[in-house]
Amino acid sequence: MEQVIYWIGGSACAGKSIIARQYAKKRGFDLYSCDEYLDRHLRSISASNQPAMHKVSRMTYNEAFYIRSVQEQLKEYIEFFKEDFTFVLRDLEERSHQSIIVEGNQLLPSLVAPCLNSRHKAIWLIPTEPFQRHHYRKREWIQEILDCTDDPVVAFDKWMTRDAGFAAFVEHEALELNLDVLKIDGSKNLQQTYNEVEEFFNQNEH
Numbered sequence: 001m002e003q004v005i006y007w008i009g010g011s012a013c014a015g016k017s018i019i020a021r022q023y024a025k026k027r028g029f030d031l032y033s034c035d036e037y038l039d040r041h042l043r044s045i046s047a048s049n050q051p052a053m054h055k056v057s058r059m060t061y062n063e064a065f066y067i068r069s070v071q072e073q074l075k076e077y078i079e080f081f082k083e084d085f086t087f088v089l090r091d092l093e094e095r096s097h098q099s100i101i102v103e104g105n106q107l108l109p110s111l112v113a114p115c116l117n118s119r120h121k122a123i124w125l126i127p128t129e130p131f132q133r134h135h136y137r138k139r140e141w142i143q144e145i146l147d148c149t150d151d152p153v154v155a156f157d158k159w160m161t162r163d164a165g166f167a168a169f170v171e172h173e174a175l176e177l178n179l180d181v182l183k184i185d186g187s188k189n190l191q192q193t194y195n196e197v198e199e200f201f202n203q204n205e206h
Helices: 016-027 034-042 051-057 061-067 070-093 109-115 129-136 142-146 152-176 190-205
Strands: 005-010 030-033 100-103 122-127 180-184
Touching: 005 016, 005 109, 005 152, 016 030, 016 100, 016 190, 030 034, 030 070, 034 051, 034 070, 051 070, 061 142, 061 152, 070 100, 070 109, 070 152, 109 122, 109 152, 122 129, 122 152, 122 190, 129 152, 142 152, 152 180, 180 190
Parallel strands: 005 100, 005 122, 030 100, 122 180
Antiparallel strands: none
């Protein structure tokens, strides 16, 4: 029987993890959150085969978020996810007997598109920059990272500008491939967003 996979991609703070967890629980699907497997993937990389993952994983927070330009950060961020997606696919192949919902920033539209037999099995949640900045500030661990940089204010601004650039990149890729995007701007609560995602996925059954 063909493996059933649903995909939720996008940028940070859009609610991907919570929505995927809720959908998996309701449907009895296995949940694969890309970031939960990242440490394991990083133990298998090499400088020659995964140069972006190798480089970024060895940076200090100051190097990652303060010293480099936003353009450098964004380029390596995208390359990092492209390299990690290969590991994600290997993990999913090991679960070929399970129905799975996958969520994470690694799910770039151009990478997911070849895996789809229906566009209603993948959606990208794209937060607006003000929404993303507001909700990133609420994350408990972020200040600890910023305090390791020479200028936490500048580092945070670069980080958020990079993520806004990433969100724009993902949205552009999805629309170019005729794939679906849901903008997240705070006008709907998380349950309403979940309902929209569920309704979108349910179109596979009609």
